[in-house]
Structure formats: C-alpha cells, structure tokens
Amino acid sequence: MKQWSRERLARAALSHICEPAKPGLARLVEEQGAEQVYQGLRALGDDSAWARRAAALDVSDLMRAAEHCGLRLVVPGDQEWPSRLADLDRLVPVGEMSGSAIALWAKGPARLDELCEDVHRPVAIVGARSSTRYGEAVATELAARLSGEFPVISGGAYGIDIAAHRGALAAGGTTVAVMAGGLDAWYPRGNSAVLDRITRQGLVISELAPGIRPTRAGFLARNRLIAALGVATVVVEAAARSGALNTAHWTTALSRVLAAVPGPVSSALSETPHRLIRDAEAVLVTGADDVRALITPVGEQDELPLVGRARELDDLDPTLLAVREALPARGEATFDEISVASGIGVAACQGALVRLELAGLVSQPGPGRWRLMRPGCATTQ
Amino acid sequence: MKQWSRERLARAALSHICEPAKPGLARLVEEQGAEQVYQGLRALGDDSAWARRAAALDVSDLMRAAEHCGLRLVVPGDQEWPSRLADLDRLVPVGEMSGSAIALWAKGPARLDELCEDVHRPVAIVGARSSTRYGEAVATELAARLSGEFPVISGGAYGIDIAAHRGALAAGGTTVAVMAGGLDAWYPRGNSAVLDRITRQGLVISELAPGIRPTRAGFLARNRLIAALGVATVVVEAAARSGALNTAHWTTALSRVLAAVPGPVSSALSETPHRLIRDAEAVLVTGADDVRALITPVGEQDELPLVGRARELDDLDPTLLAVREALPARGEATFDEISVASGIGVAACQGALVRLELAGLVSQPGPGRWRLMRPGCATTQ
Numbered sequence: 001m002k003q004w005s006r007e008r009l010a011r012a013a014l015s016h017i018c019e020p021a022k023p024g025l026a027r028l029v030e031e032q033g034a035e036q037v038y039q040g041l042r043a044l045g046d047d048s049a050w051a052r053r054a055a056a057l058d059v060s061d062l063m064r065a066a067e068h069c070g071l072r073l074v075v076p077g078d079q080e081w082p083s084r085l086a087d088l089d090r091l092v093p094v095g096e097m098s099g100s101a102i103a104l105w106a107k108g109p110a111r112l113d114e115l116c117e118d119v120h121r122p123v124a125i126v127g128a129r130s131s132t133r134y135g136e137a138v139a140t141e142l143a144a145r146l147s148g149e150f151p152v153i154s155g156g157a158y159g160i161d162i163a164a165h166r167g168a169l170a171a172g173g174t175t176v177a178v179m180a181g182g183l184d185a186w187y188p189r190g191n192s193a194v195l196d197r198i199t200r201q202g203l204v205i206s207e208l209a210p211g212i213r214p215t216r217a218g219f220l221a222r223n224r225l226i227a228a229l230g231v232a233t234v235v236v237e238a239a240a241r242s243g244a245l246n247t248a249h250w251t252t253a254l255s256r257v258l259a260a261v262p263g264p265v266s267s268a269l270s271e272t273p274h275r276l277i278r279d280a281e282a283v284l285v286t287g288a289d290d291v292r293a294l295i296t297p298v299g300e301q302d303e304l305p306l307v308g309r310a311r312e313l314d315d316l317d318p319t320l321l322a323v324r325e326a327l328p329a330r331g332e333a334t335f336d337e338i339s340v341a342s343g344i345g346v347a348a349c350q351g352a353l354v355r356l357e358l359a360g361l362v363s364q365p366g367p368g369r370w371r372l373m374r375p376g377c378a379t380t381q
Numbered sequence: 382m383k384q385w386s387r388e389r390l391a392r393a394a395l396s397h398i399c400e401p402a403k404p405g406l407a408r409l410v411e412e413q414g415a416e417q418v419y420q421g422l423r424a425l426g427d428d429s430a431w432a433r434r435a436a437a438l439d440v441s442d443l444m445r446a447a448e449h450c451g452l453r454l455v456v457p458g459d460q461e462w463p464s465r466l467a468d469l470d471r472l473v474p475v476g477e478m479s480g481s482a483i484a485l486w487a488k489g490p491a492r493l494d495e496l497c498e499d500v501h502r503p504v505a506i507v508g509a510r511s512s513t514r515y516g517e518a519v520a521t522e523l524a525a526r527l528s529g530e531f532p533v534i535s536g537g538a539y540g541i542d543i544a545a546h547r548g549a550l551a552a553g554g555t556t557v558a559v560m561a562g563g564l565d566a567w568y569p570r571g572n573s574a575v576l577d578r579i580t581r582q583g584l585v586i587s588e589l590a591p592g593i594r595p596t597r598a599g600f601l602a603r604n605r606l607i608a609a610l611g612v613a614t615v616v617v618e619a620a621a622r623s624g625a626l627n628t629a630h631w632t633t634a635l636s637r638v639l640a641a642v643p644g645p646v647s648s649a650l651s652e653t654p655h656r657l658i659r660d661a662e663a664v665l666v667t668g669a670d671d672v673r674a675l676i677t678p679v680g681e682q683d684e685l686p687l688v689g690r691a692r693e694l695d696d697l698d699p700t701l702l703a704v705r706e707a708l709p710a711r712g713e714a715t716f717d718e719i720s721v722a723s724g725i726g727v728a729a730c731q732g733a734l735v736r737l738e739l740a741g742l743v744s745q746p747g748p749g750r751w752r753l754m755r756p757g758c759a760t761t762q
Contacts, residue, residue: 092703092723134645252700253725262643262655264515265667274643277658278665279736284658286646319633322473342473344634355660 004073009059010034011075011103016062016209017041017053018102021221026089026099030076034102065210066105069184070199074104074112082116088228091253095246097221100228101207105183108203110174115151115203116229121295122151122176124226124251126244127160127236128269135160135237135269138261140167142234145288147173150295153230155180155222156204160236160244162191169197178229179206180222181214223247232257232295234285238272245272252281257294259285319344323352324361324372332369385454390440391415392456392484397443397590398422398434399483402602407470407480411457415483446591447486450565451580455485455493463497468635469609475634476627478602481609482588486564489584491555496532496584497610502676503532503557505607505632507625508541508617509650516541516618516650519642521548523615526669528554531676534611536561536603537585541617541625543572550578559610560587561603562595604628613638613676615666619653626653633662638675640666700725704733705742705753713750 004012011034018025029037044051066073074080085100092098106112116122123146125139139160143152147168152175155161161177168175177198179187183206186192198204207225208218223243227233227250235258238244251258260273260282276282285291326342327333333341339349353370356362362370385393392415399406410418425432447454455461462485469481487493497503504527506520520541524533528549533556536542542558549556558579560568564587567573579585588606589599604624608614608631616639619625632639641654641663657663666672707723708714714722720730734751737743743751 092706092725094700134647138646249700253703255725261646262651262658262665264645265519265642266515270643270667274665274667277643278667278671280661284643284655284665286651286655286659290659319475319630322475322634325473344473344636 004063006035007033008073008075009063010038012062012066012073012209013038013054013057013059015101015103015105015207016057016212017050019215019217019221020101020207021097021099021217021224023093023096023098026102029102030089034075062209062211065184069107069210071105071107071183071210074106074205075102076100080106080111080113082112082229084116085225085228087254088224094224094249094253095220097217097224101225104205104207105209106203106205107183107199109200110151110176110203112176112203112205112229115174115176118231120151121231122153122229123291123295124153124230124233124247125160125164125236126154126223126226126233126238126247128238128242128244129157129159129161130239130269131159131163131237132263132267132269134263134267136163138263139163139236140170142236142261142288142291143167143175144171144173146291147171147175149292151176151202153178153226155219155226155243156186156188156191156195157243158188158191162194164236165194165198165202169194169201172201175202176229177202177204178222178226179204179214180208180218182206182208182210182212184210185213187214219243220246224250227251227254227256230256232259232291234291235260235273235276235282237261237263237267237269239268240271240275242272248272248276248282258282259291259294261285320352320356323349324356327362327370327372329372332365332371334369338370385444387416388414389454389456389484390444391419393443393447393454393590394419394435394438394440396482396484396486396588397438397593398431400596400598400602401482401588402478402480402598402605404474404477404479407483410483411470415456443590443592446565450488450591452486452488452564452591455487455586456483457481461487461492461494463493463610465497466606466609469605472634475605475630476601478598478605482606485586485588486590487584487586488564488580489557490581491532491557491584493557493584493586493610496555496557499612501532502612503534503610504672504676505534505611505614505628506541506545506617507535507604507607507614507619507628509619509623509625510538510540510542511620511650512540512544512618513648513650515644515648517544519644520544520617521551523617523642523669523672524548524556525552525554527672528552528556530673532557532583534559534607536600536607536624537567537569537572537576538624539569539572543575545617546575546579546583550575550582556583557610558583558585559603559607560585560595561589561599563587563589563591563593565591566594568595600624601627605631608632608635608637611637613640613672615672616641616654616657616663618642618644618648618650620649621652621656623653626657629653629657629663639663640672640675642666701733701737704730705737708743708751708753710753713746713752715750719751 041054046052088100143164144167152168154164156177233251263270322342422435427433466481524545525548533549535545537558614632641657644651703723
C-alpha cells in the first residue's frame with residue numbers, strides 16, 4: 001500500500017465522514033487543513049454524527065478498500081484536481097448546499113484536469129430518470145455528436161444520464177459519470193455494464209468515499225459538481241419537479257451556460273425545459289450544432305458571416321434589413337432613433353440590433369448607441 | 382341592388398384590379414381617394430396590367446356577383462372597418478409589400494370591428510400546411526381553449542390553419558379565416574365544409590374581390606392582414622421556409638406579440654418555431670394559459686403573486702432569492718452591486734431582476750438602479 005500524506009488521508013476520511021456540500025465545510029478545510037478538521041472531529045467524542053463516524057473510521061481500511069476497487073484519490077493541489085470546482089466556493093448556498101468538494105475518488109483512464117480544461121469545454125447533459133424514447137434518442141445523439149470534441153458529463157441514473165453516456169461511448173468519445181455514492185458499488189445496479197465501460201473508456205468520479213451509499217442529499221450535492229465541471233449544462237427532458245432542475249439552478253448560479261432541448265408540449269417531461277426556455281433561463285438548443293455554437297467563442301465560429309460579403313445582406317430577414325437601413329450612413333444613432341426610423345417595435349428592434357452586432361454588421365460604440373460597420377472592418381468580437 | 386357611393390364602388394373595383402399590398406397604393410388611395418385612382422387607371426388605356434383590368438371591369442357585375450355570394454363590402458370609414466389595420470401603413474415594406482387593405486370582403490355573422498377591439502385581443506394561429514398530427518392537435522386545442530375568450534384568426538389552408546378553425550368551431554368560439562383569393566370560391570376546395578361553417582358561425586374575409594384566384598403574392602399579402610388583425614401570432618408548426626415565417630416577420634414588424642409552440646427536435650416542422658424562440662423573436666408557449674398570460678396586461682393577471690404574501694418567497698427559486706437578498710433593506714443598488722453581492726452572474730442576475738420586478742418584489746426607480754418593494758406596496762405595473 002502506498003504511503004499517503006496525513007493531509008490526503010484526512011481528506012479521504014472527511015469524504016467518508018461528512019455529508020457533501022455542507023456550507024462552511026470546504027472553507028474550514030481550506031483554512032485549517034483537513035488534518036486539523038479531521039482530528040478535531042475525532043476529539044469531539046460522540047457529540048455529533050460526524051464525530052461518531054470519525055471515531056469509528058479506520059482510514060487504513062478505507063484506503064485499502066479504495067485500492068481494491070481500483071480507485072484513485074484526487075485532492076486540491078494534485079495536478080488532476082479540476083480548478084473549475086473552485087467556482088463553487090464563491091456561491092451563495094443553493095438549497096442549503098455550497099462549497100467545492102473536499103476530495104474526489106476517480107476510476108478510469110481519462111484525466112479529470114485535462115478534460116475539464118477550458119479548451120475542451122466539457123458539456124453536462126442531464127434530464128429525467130423516467131425519460132421517454134424521444135428524450136433518450138435526443139440525449140444519445142447529442143452526446144454522440146458532442147463527445148468527440150467536448151467531453152460529456154452526466155450522472156449515473158437511468159434515463160437521460162445513461163442515454164448520454166451510451167451515446168458518447170458508442171461514438172468513442174469521452175464521458176464522465178459523476179456519482180452520488182461511493183464507487184465501490186454502482187447505483188442503480190442496472191447501469192453497471194455502462195458504468196463499468198466508462199471506467200475503461202472515460203471516467204467515473206464521486207466526492208464520497210467507497211462504502212457510502214447515495215442519499216437524496218447526496219444526489220443534490222452531486223448535481224453541483226456536474227454543473228461546476230461543465231462549461232454548459234443541457235437539460236433534455238425533465239418534469240416540473242426534477243433533479244435536472246436542481247442542476248439547472250446550480251448552472252445558473254455558477255454563470256455557466258444553461259441550455260434546454262424542447263419537446264412535445266403534450267409531454268410532462270417537456271415542462272422543465274420549456275419553462276427554462278420561456279423564462280430565458282435556458283437557451284433553446286435542438287442539437288449538437290446549437291450547443292457547439294453556444295460554447296464556441298464568437299471569433300472562432302465557422303458560421304459567423306464575414307463583414308461586407310454580399311450574401312449576408314441577401315440573407316437578412318426584412319426586420320434586420322429595416323433596422324440596419326434605419327442607421328445613418330455616418331455617425332451614430334440612439335436606440336430610440338433607430339426604432340422610430342425603422343418603424344420597428346422596441347423589443348424587435350433591440351433583438352435585431354443584437355443579431356446585427358453578432359453578425360458584425362453594426363457596432364455599439366457606447367451604451368445604447370449604434371453605428372453601421374463598414375464592409376471590410378473587423379467584427380466587434 | 383343597393384345604391385353604393387362612387388368611393389365604395391371604386392374601392393371594390395381596386396380590390397379586383399390591383400394586387401394587394403403594393404407599396405404606395407394604400408397611401409395613394411388615402412390621399413387622392415379611391416375614385417380618382419380608379420378613374421386614373423381607366424384613363425391610362427392599356428398601358429399597364431392594372432389599366433387593362435380597370436378598362437375591362439364592369440363594377441356593377443362585380444357588386445352583383447358579391448351580393449349573389451352573400452358578401453358584404455367593408456371599407457375604411459365604415460363602422461366595421463378594423464382600425465388595427467392602420468398599423469400596416471406605418472411599416473417599412475416586408476418582402477416588397479406594405480400598406481393596409483383598400484377594402485375587405487366579408488361573409489359571416491361576426492363583426493370584424495368588434496372582434497378586433499383591443500379588449501377582445503384576437504390571436505392568430507398559423508403554421509404548416511403539411512402539418513403533423515401533433516401540430517394539428519396542438520392547434521385545435523389551443524384554438525378551442527382560446528376562442529371562447531379571444532377570437533382566433535387564421536388562413537384557410539390545410540394543416541394548422543384548418544385545425545385551428547376546427548378547434549374554435551368545436552368549442553363554439555369565434556374564428557376568422559383570412560383568405561388569399563375572392564370569397565366566391567374556396568381554396569383549397571377540401572376545406573369547403575369548414576369554411577362554410579365559419580361563414581355561419583364566425584367570419585371569412587378577403588381583401589380580394591370575388592373572381593380573383595389566390596396567387597403566391599396573394600398568400601404573402603394575406604399574411605400581413607392575419608398578423609395585423611391579431612394582438613399576437615402563435616406559430617405552431619413550420620418548416621425552415623414557410624408561409625408562417627412570413628406571418629411571423631409581419632407580426633414582429635408590427636410590434637405584435639410573437640409566440641411559438643415547440644415540438645420534437647426530430648421534426649422538420651419544429652425548425653421555424655425553435656429558431657424563432659432561440660433567437661428571442663418569439664416567446665415559447667405551451668398552451669392556452671401561456672398565450673393568455675402573454676396577452677393579458679400584468680395588472681389583470683390572476684397568477685400574479687400579491688406583494689408581501691409569504692408563499693411568493695417560498696416559491697422563489699434559489700437564484701431569485703439570492704438576487705433579492707443581495708438588495709439593501711433601504712435605498713437602491715446598481716446592477717453591478719447586486720451581481721457582486723449575490724455572486725450571481727451578469728446574465729442570470731439581469732433575468733432574475735426582471736422576474737422579481739414582474740412579481741412586484743423589486744422595482745427600478747431609474748435605469749440600472751433597483752430597490753426592494755415593501756410588502757403591501759402596489760405592484761410596479
């Protein structure tokens with residue numbers, strides 16, 4: 001058995017003792033060190049559940065069990081630790097949970113730090129356990145088409161989670177399953193074959209030590225890791241109340257991109273995606289191309305029309321054309337002036353200006369002031 | 382046969398002679414009077430298609446044909462003329478078309494002016510001719526549930542148009558079919574039974590005189606009337622290129638509310654609704670309740686939570702709660718201050734403030750400045 005530093009062992013112990021995402025815990029460990037927090041809990045006697053668990057735990061047994069399962073421990077300071085998780089420490093609690101993970105247990109050939117690098121732009125795909133064939137087909141295809149370029153992240157549940165993993169595996173892409181319990185046993189057991197395959201082709205991770213079974217709180221805490229590890233979360237199918245909605249809240253709280261796939265309005269599983277889109281919390285996406293466009297910086301997008309090319313004016317819809325024509329040939333115009341000159345309503349005019357700016361056809365030299373871009377000028381982004 | 386004023390007869394004649402929505406025509410008729418425009422065309426000899434048609438037309442025959450079909454002529458100045466159409470005269474051309482109608486031919490017991498009154502808030506439902514069962518079911522249910530409260534407007538085509546009319550008729554509601562050809566013959570003939578029923582229960586109208594057959598230009602011109610007569614247009618199913626998209630453009634150009642119903646991403650007929658929603662041109666609606674909420678002034682909405690009631694804080698999602706808690710107990714905060722204090726990203730924070738404002742929980746005393754609303758205060762709208 002390897003020699004472990006006391007700090008690593010203490011983090012491993014805390015991942016067995018403490019429920020995840022308890023507000024203040026991650027910060028306390030950061031400030032005092034895991035060893036001091038762990039020894040403090042042991043010294044408490046049996047005053048609390050954590051203290052009782054700390055007293056009862058044999059860390060050597062835990063590390064042996066983990067080694068037996070083929071798990072590796074990843075802690076802050078390790079090269080494999082995903083820096084992206086630090087964003088969780090800056091958030092106000094969501095549902096009385098907050099903070100980064102104390103430690104992560106991992107199994108699989110993929111390196112968590114590498115696939116979470118900004119350049120790889122991992123995308124979380126989440127949704128209902130009791131999904132429909134429609135949702136599963138969407139999740140599978142989305143993951144298959146994204147995972148060659150962008151690592152896919154999801155949970156390990158039935159339904160959308162496992163459909164996404166299947167798609168990524170089938171396409172030979174990278175996929176990460178974030179579990180809500182220890183990695184010594186799969187939950188649900190029915191997904192064992194797929195999860196086993198992910199440990200050979202991608203990565204399965206958990207912030208809970210082997211031996212810990214998933215709880216409702218564990219699932220909710222896990223959702224924050226899914227949201228934090230990705231640059232974007234795509235909700236595929238989710239009923240009005242669902243775990244995916246919780247992941248969506250974490251995504252929004254983290255200022256990550258939230259997207260949702262619409263579906264038939266006749267399906268109860270379309271309720272959450274549609275509500276998120278309607279309330280402008282999520283962007284509507286219909287497939288991998290839409291997701292790629294969302295997470296690709298504007299300057300790198302293939303489909304961005306070049307300024308001054310004739311086809312972009314031909315392609316403009318009449319509203320865009322009218323708004324663009326309402327701008328003076330030289331100098332600037334205010335929003336009100338453009339709206340009046342074009343005869344186009346306020347909301348539509350605003351939307352048109354944003355789209356024209358994205359297309360590089362107008363620019364905004366100051367708040368609320370707009371000017372035409374000259375053909376041949378660089379785009380504004 | 383009735384005695385008609387020369388001006389009415391001239392408008393009737395022009396509705397036979399001139400293609401609809403020709404830019405400048407409505408304004409010319411407004412300025413010079415229909416009689417002068419009509420006689421001017423007659424005096425031109427056969428210099429143009431309009432002149433040739435003007436010379437060949439026997440207006441008495443036209444009026445007899447109309448009377449024989451049970452049609453009435455409605456012109457500007459008549460009590461039944463819908464004032465809402467005047468908005469068309471203020472627009473820049475869309476697809477080289479513009480302007481209000483010169484005259485309308487109508488058949489049916491409903492009064493066009495009455496059902497177009499602001500208080501009745503007519504809603505246009507448009508979509509694909511080659512619709513799916515899903516789209517037809519959505520259109521039928523939407524129209525059935527809306528038409529008792531809000532008159533439904535659509536075209537007379539197969540697919541979504543006729544499904545919407547069927548729904549309104551089945552529910553005993555009011556429905557208006559706006560046709561692209563003269564009302565002496567139905568196009569398509571397969572919809573004759575439903576269109577006949579609308580002439581007994583609702584209203585069928587056209588800006589084209591009896592005897593005129595629909596053309597592609599006629600359909601596009603007709604779309605502007607559908608958009609202009611409603612306070613909102615709902616797109617149910619439409620492929621990437623479709624007439625419904627044209628109606629959507631007119632709706633946006635008119636600053637009317639544009640809404641769209643999502644559907645399976647696997648259906649080509651979801652493309653236009655999804656694109657309109659994604660680009661924030663249309664609001665996502667999933668049924669009659671969503672449409673009702675969109676077109677009902679905020680002060681009249683049942684579902685608007687009352688300020689100071691406990692449940693609204695309980696119901697707030699964590700992001701809204703965090704943003705609200707980031708506001709000072711007294712005084713104002715700028716947008717940046719709120720974003721920093723809440724730890725919530727810029728886009729999500731902006732969205733949350735708008736939703737809190739709609740719920741009457743915060744107010745905006747000036748641009749970019751926000752304050753808490755006290756329980757018991759009036760809502761901001």
